Amino acid sequence: MKLTLEFGGGLELLCDSVKIHHVSVEPQDGEQKLTMKHLLSWVRTNLIKERPEMFMKGDSVRPGVLVLVNDCDWELSGQLDTSLEDKDVVVFISTLHGG
Amino acid sequence: MEGETAKPAKGRVCTICNQRRAALKRPKTLEQICRECFYAVFEQEIHGVIVENQLFKPGERVAIGASGGKDSTVLAYVLSELNRRHNYGLDLFLLSVDEGITGYRDDSLETVKRNEIQYGLPLKVVSYKELYGWTMDEIVKLIGLKNNCTFCGVFRRQALDRGAALLKVDKLVTGHNADDIAETVLLNILRGDIARLSRCTSITTGEDGPIPRCKPFKYTYEKEIFTYAYFKRLDYFSTECIYSPNAYRGFAREFIKDLERIRPRAILDIIKSGEDFRISTSTKMPEQGNCERCGYISSQKWCKACVLLEGLNRGLPKLGIGRSRGVNNEPGKNTKQAKGVESIQSKQCGNLDF
Known part of the structure; x- marks a missing residue:
């Protein structure tokens, strides 16, 4: 499944300062669908190079990180249970530092 | 609702227009609304705050404290929009402070310079070097990474006032948002800083001074400011200051975000608590x-x-x-103030000076 992931608000610094990543992620073994929960752990393993605690807390994003799936607040699609489809665009923006 | 077929592919429908797909959940009201309705309520609410609190008078010159970050960028954008739409009759300016931090402020100033052109607002930059003879880079070289935020915060506050005086403005507006204010209320309680606690929730401060400051985003959630900036593709700068570890404020900030996740209203409630504090008359100010x-x-x-x-x-x-x-401690000179004295350490990072 091809996805576009975008990191902003300083989160890009955790993944080699690259803002936009085109990635291919498959559902977890034995699952039909790819959920945000699985995507987050995939991102943590494969993209985050330093300070993962800036990105995640427990199995979700750290409070203060905004998540948009296809330009839609993930709070509307079920947060961790959001299921993703091919060519979806997922955006992570940290709101945790000054402005 | 869920079973309706005529709706676009997936997702819920906006609870305001009942037509378009909802794009966000408002933390304040938990309403699920679409992009267009979000722009409308976001701008209308800020207009409401401006009118209700009589923040401006027609003909005033107003400087927007502009760091290039998302708050001040959204503030500059929305304020120039509202000024046109509702005929505020304001002369708006962008005012930036150049602390002299290579790799941070020089980059964010480039953003402000683009904003100057994008929004057609004249820009004034004042620098620590010209005002104080020192850049932050030079100060850090001398003092190291301890207490540097104290210097920067104290200097920035004055620099904004001096810049505002040079622009001959009547008012200075800053992009402090509801999350910032809630955080500051908590910090002032934690530090027992009663003087700051009593003024940090005021929407306008310094009315007795030459240039009052106000915060039109006092009730605006950070989440909405980010979402607005993102949806509108506004040009802002988002890198943390290279010199700012700022651990104490960081904890308070995280605590507030944790509360917000459980109960989004918590932010407004903390502001309310700050507003409603009554300070006993025997407290020395x-x-x-x-x-x-x-x-x-x-x-x-x-x-x-x-x-x-x-x-x-x-x-x-x-x-x-x-x-x-x-220097301030000459014997006999300030015994009077010795009790209520504000600790200089009470202000860690100047990004959020009140």
Whole structure:
């Protein structure tokens, strides 16, 4: 499944300062669908190079990180249970530092 | 609702227009609304705050404290939009402070320079180097990474006032949002800083001084500011200051975000708590006077910027840091203020000076 992931608000610094990543992620073994929960752990393993605690807390994003799936607040699609489809665009923006 | 077929592919429908797909959940009201309705309510709410609190009068010159970050960028955008739409009759300016931090402020100033062109607002930049003779890079070279935020915060506050005076504006607006204010309320409680606690929730401060400051985003959630900036593809800068570890404020910030996740209203409730505090009349408050050296408002003989500067120039950068009161501590001179004195350490990072 091809996805576009975008990191902003300083989160890009955790993944080699690259803002936009085109990635291919498959559902977890034995699952039909790819959920945000699985995507987050995939991102943590494969993209985050330093300070993962800036990105995640427990199995979700750290409070203060905004998540948009296809330009839609993930709070509307079920947060961790959001299921993703091919060519979806997922955006992570940290709101945790000054402005 | 869920079973309706005529709706676009997936997702819920906006609870305001009942037509378009909802794009976000408002933290304040938990309403699920679409992009267009979000723009409308976001701007309308800020207009409401401006009108209700009579923040501006027609014909006023107003400087927007612009860091290039998302808050001030959204503020500049929305304010120029509302000024046109509702005929506020304001002359708006962008005012930026160049602290002299290579790799941080020079980049964010480029953003402000683009905003100058994008929004057609004249820009004034004042620098620490011209005002104080020192850049933050030079200060950090001398004092290291401890207490540097104190210097920067104290200097920035004055720099904004001095820049505003140069622009001859009637008011200065800053992009402090609801999350920032809730965080500051908590910090002031944690520090027992009663003087700041009582003024940090005011939408306008310094009305007795030459240039009042106000915060049109006092009730605006950070989440919505980010979402607005993102949806509108506004050009803002988002890198953390290279010198700012700022652990204490960081904890408070995280705590607020944790609360917000459980109960989004918590942010407004903390602001309300701050507003409703009643300070007992027997509490000694610092007396406001003027700095004997530069004339800036100060509760001490010298203002903090002058004390810090004196330390830097004499090669004693610890002067004015912490509870020991160097220059200001001439015996017999300020016994009166000794009790209610504000600790210089009470202001960690100047990004959020109130």
